[in-house]
Amino acid sequence: MSANDRLTRSLPHLQNLIKRDPDAYREDFKLQYLHFESQFKELAAKPDAWNKSLADNISFVSQVAHCYREECKELSQMFMDALRLYSTVLHNDIRLVIVRALILMRNRGLIECLQLCELFFLRLLQCQDRLLRVTIQSHIINDIKKQNEKHKNHKLNSTLQNFMCTIIKESNATAVKMALDIMVDLYRKNIWNDTKTVNIIASTCFSKITKVQVAALNFFLGNNQSKDDDKDSDSDDDNLTRKDILLGHRVGKKSAKRQKKTERALKALEKQKKKKKVEVYDFSALHLFYDAQDFAERLFRQLESSNERFEVKLLHQDLISRLIGLHQLLLLNFYPYLQRYLQPHQRQVTKILLFVAQASHELVPPDILQSICRTIANNFITERNSGEVMAVGMNTIREVCAKCYLAMDEDLLHDLSKYKSYRDKSVSASARSLIQVFREKNPHLLERKDRGKPTEFQRDLVPLAYGQVNPKSYLEGAETLEDGTQEKDEQSDDENEDQSDEEGWMEVSHSEDEDEVEEEQEQEGDQEENKMETPMTEEERRERATSISTQRILTQRDFEQLKVLEVKKRLQDRRRNRLEQSMSTSKKRKTISIDTDSDSDDENRAKAGQNSELISLRDIERVHKKRAHDKESRLETVLAGREGREKFGKWKKEKGRVGSTNKEKLKNKNFQMLKPKLRKKQKRSFRDKQIALRDSLLKDKRLR
Numbered sequence: 001m002s003a004n005d006r007l008t009r010s011l012p013h014l015q016n017l018i019k020r021d022p023d024a025y026r027e028d029f030k031l032q033y034l035h036f037e038s039q040f041k042e043l044a045a046k047p048d049a050w051n052k053s054l055a056d057n058i059s060f061v062s063q064v065a066h067c068y069r070e071e072c073k074e075l076s077q078m079f080m081d082a083l084r085l086y087s088t089v090l091h092n093d094i095r096l097v098i099v100r101a102l103i104l105m106r107n108r109g110l111i112e113c114l115q116l117c118e119l120f121f122l123r124l125l126q127c128q129d130r131l132l133r134v135t136i137q138s139h140i141i142n143d144i145k146k147q148n149e150k151h152k153n154h155k156l157n158s159t160l161q162n163f164m165c166t167i168i169k170e171s172n173a174t175a176v177k178m179a180l181d182i183m184v185d186l187y188r189k190n191i192w193n194d195t196k197t198v199n200i201i202a203s204t205c206f207s208k209i210t211k212v213q214v215a216a217l218n219f220f221l222g223n224n225q226s227k228d229d230d231k232d233s234d235s236d237d238d239n240l241t242r243k244d245i246l247l248g249h250r251v252g253k254k255s256a257k258r259q260k261k262t263e264r265a266l267k268a269l270e271k272q273k274k275k276k277k278v279e280v281y282d283f284s285a286l287h288l289f290y291d292a293q294d295f296a297e298r299l300f301r302q303l304e305s306s307n308e309r310f311e312v313k314l315l316h317q318d319l320i321s322r323l324i325g326l327h328q329l330l331l332l333n334f335y336p337y338l339q340r341y342l343q344p345h346q347r348q349v350t351k352i353l354l355f356v357a358q359a360s361h362e363l364v365p366p367d368i369l370q371s372i373c374r375t376i377a378n379n380f381i382t383e384r385n386s387g388e389v390m391a392v393g394m395n396t397i398r399e400v401c402a403k404c405y406l407a408m409d410e411d412l413l414h415d416l417s418k419y420k421s422y423r424d425k426s427v428s429a430s431a432r433s434l435i436q437v438f439r440e441k442n443p444h445l446l447e448r449k450d451r452g453k454p455t456e457f458q459r460d461l462v463p464l465a466y467g468q469v470n471p472k473s474y475l476e477g478a479e480t481l482e483d484g485t486q487e488k489d490e491q492s493d494d495e496n497e498d499q500s501d502e503e504g505w506m507e508v509s510h511s512e513d514e515d516e517v518e519e520e521q522e523q524e525g526d527q528e529e530n531k532m533e534t535p536m537t538e539e540e541r542r543e544r545a546t547s548i549s550t551q552r553i554l555t556q557r558d559f560e561q562l563k564v565l566e567v568k569k570r571l572q573d574r575r576r577n578r579l580e581q582s583m584s585t586s587k588k589r590k591t592i593s594i595d596t597d598s599d600s601d602d603e604n605r606a607k608a609g610q611n612s613e614l615i616s617l618r619d620i621e622r623v624h625k626k627r628a629h630d631k632e633s634r635l636e637t638v639l640a641g642r643e644g645r646e647k648f649g650k651w652k653k654e655k656g657r658v659g660s661t662n663k664e665k666l667k668n669k670n671f672q673m674l675k676p677k678l679r680k681k682q683k684r685s686f687r688d689k690q691i692a693l694r695d696s697l698l699k700d701k702r703l704r
Contacts, residue, residue, distance in 0.1 A: 011060045022067035029068060036061050040078065043094075047086040055097045062101035066108045076102065076111050080119055087123045096132055099124065103139045113143055114159055121167050125175045137178055141185050148191050157192060165200050173209045180204050180212055184219050187285070198288040202295060205319075206302060210312065217315040220285055221322070242269060283322075283614065292327040296320055300334055314351060321358035322614065325403070328361045335359070335368050342375050344389050353392065354620050357399035360407065366466055369407030373397050377412060387424030391623050394419070394430035398437055399615055405441040406466055413438065413445050420450075426623040440570070474545040477562045481548055 014032065018025045036057040043054065058079075065072040079098050087095070099120075106116050120136045144160065147153045167179040183201055186192040204216040245265045289295050303316040317338065324331055338359075341352045356372055380393025394416065401408050419431035435450050442463040443451045462470055666674075684692075 011056055015060055015063050018064045018067055022064075026068065029064065030071065032057070033061065033071060040082075043082060043086070047089050047094075048091050050091050050093060055094060058097050058101050062104050065105055065110060069110075072110075076105055080115075083119060084123055088127055092129050092132070095124075095127070095129070096135065099132060099135060103135075106139075106143065113147065113156065114163065117160065117163060121163075121175050121179070125172065125178060133174070133178065137182060140182055141189075144186060145189065145191055158196075161192070161196055161200065165203075168200065168204055168207075173212070176204070176207065176209060176212050177215065180215055184215070187219075193284075195288045195290070198285045199290055201285075202289060205299060210308060214312060214315065217312075217319055220319055221315065222283060242266065245269065283326075286322060286326055289323075292323055293329050293331075296323045296327075296329050296331055299323075300331060300337075304337070310347065314348060317352070317355045318358075321355040324359040325361055325614070328363050330363065331359075332365070332368060335364075335372055339372060339375055342372075342379055344380060344385055350392060350617065350621055353396040354615060354617050357396055357403070357615050357620065360400045360403045362404050362406075363467075364404060364407075366404070366406040369400060369404055370409055370412075373400060373407050374412065377416065381416065381419070387426050388623050390419075390422075390424070391426040391430045392620060394427065394434060395620050395622060398430065398434045399619055401434070401441070402437050405438065405445075405463075408438070408445065410445050414447060417446065417450050473549075474542060475549045475554070475562070476545070477565055478545040478548045478554075479541050480565055481554070481558055481561070 011032075014025065014028060018029060022029075036054075039051070039054045039057055043051075061072065061075060065075055079102050083090075083095070083098060083102075090098075102111065102116060102119075105111050106113065117140060120140070124132060124136060144157075147156055164179045164183055167175050170176060180201065183192060183197055187197055187201070201216055201219060204212050205220075207213045207216070245262060299316060299320055303313060303320070306313060306316070320331070320334060323329060324334065335356075338352060338356055341349065342356075343349065346352065353376070356376075360369060376393045376396055380396075381390050397408070397416070413434075416431060417435050419427050420435060422428045422431065435446060438446050439450075439452055440461075443461075444463065464470060
């Protein structure tokens, strides 16, 4: 037997040779293929038996099938027929080998995508094999992602979406759950992020299968996104820090290999830190419903008749409240439903309070929201409750009024504003933040002493009645932006500079007259800048804002700049009022100063560009605590405490005074003090151990 013949007897070697030169080993493949067919026919007799030779032949044939397409044209059909006939009775390993062979042939274009998906969903998901389900799910996701890499394959996507829709309507819980997971994963990877996908997922919110219903609700709420991100990262690597890596290098023998390993670990840690970003949840799916009002009404009817766990009901309430707030829906029965749970002893009451704030908007009738605020005030903001409970209730009313200031009546506002001097710091801070909201929304509802001094931000503030709007012909704050003419001049200047760069520099001699002209031009420019710095009148401001709003197209960067300027204007007004109050020496009655954390929150939101459409639970649960000292203030207190005290340091022996040793002190101690210590050192005799064992056994016998 030659060496070449021995190589062809080994399937991996034969596979390698065939891939290098398919024509030279065609006859060897045919012989091996006949052997495979005879073995595969025996599968019908014993489908539940494990056959290693058959598994090796299946893997071999699937690996080289693309080299002999004519000979293997019926191979995929053989595999699919076997799975259709014996899907539930096949041996788990044999079934997994056949599935992987079909996946390999699909990746090489030998099988259609929809044909394989139908086989997997309709036949194989009935098998009790978790590894098989994970393999199928990952293949379908990767296959669809590969088909949409260069451009969107709309025809294939539409066909597969229709197929997923039919699967979701079936009663097979495993198939429905997998179809939902696949569509959710494809949406988060921006492959299927269209309206059709969102509404197919939305239909599963009304599924009779609880786990499918919960998965769909969590998708719209963005609850599983952070968990999926955690699964992708290794927990052991995340817990490592730079200090741990350096300490690990200090222990053991020093070598160049260990040094390089440490440097690589430090570089990997730096890359990992750069990849970590602030958690930003994608709520774009909430804007893609065909009919958000109808969906919210159906979801609320399901909530009212639901017998599910309380956690599932909370998910329903969360999604309904977000839809009401984002789309400004009218679902008036939802507010009395939440009102039943507004008690301090209610489980997860802070989340329910958050849902009340999320479901508030300007189109809700004021009497409904006033009833909600009155209930919160009666149940939470009373002196029989703790400070934290009162602060949470006050924060909820503040968030509701921030979205709809008509939810507050004058009497209740006057009562709540009295808590600005309450003994608990968290309650007083929440009351002051509520006063600040009405200073910006409707200061006329406040008492005169609580209104504060009028600011520049409040100059165009006009309280509107329910249903009333105040449209403007310009964008507020647009006067701070540059107009289009300046941009055109800058572009022309840049083009001229580019032309001069291309043509090359030219030496120009300046005369004294030209220098004088340049000085005059500079003086004129300074005068124009000084004129621009002078404050504009109200009419000039409106004219400039109208011209900029109508003559140019504002970009997203311009809108972000306007938000930042608005926040800065508020902060400047507040700081100016505080400065004037601190500098005033008059004995007249002073207005209260609002000292809350909202300033820093507004700055952070403006910088981060966060979505203000949704309220976070931190806004409801925010309880004021004493701010920690910075390093300078802590150092001042430390130095002040050291005044009048001896210098801290190691104690030094004075001349003529020497301390005694421990052995000397031991001699002067009473024996009763040393007796327990000496007794511990003595070992018990064998007889003492026997007596102790006997006593313990007798004690156990008596207890029984």
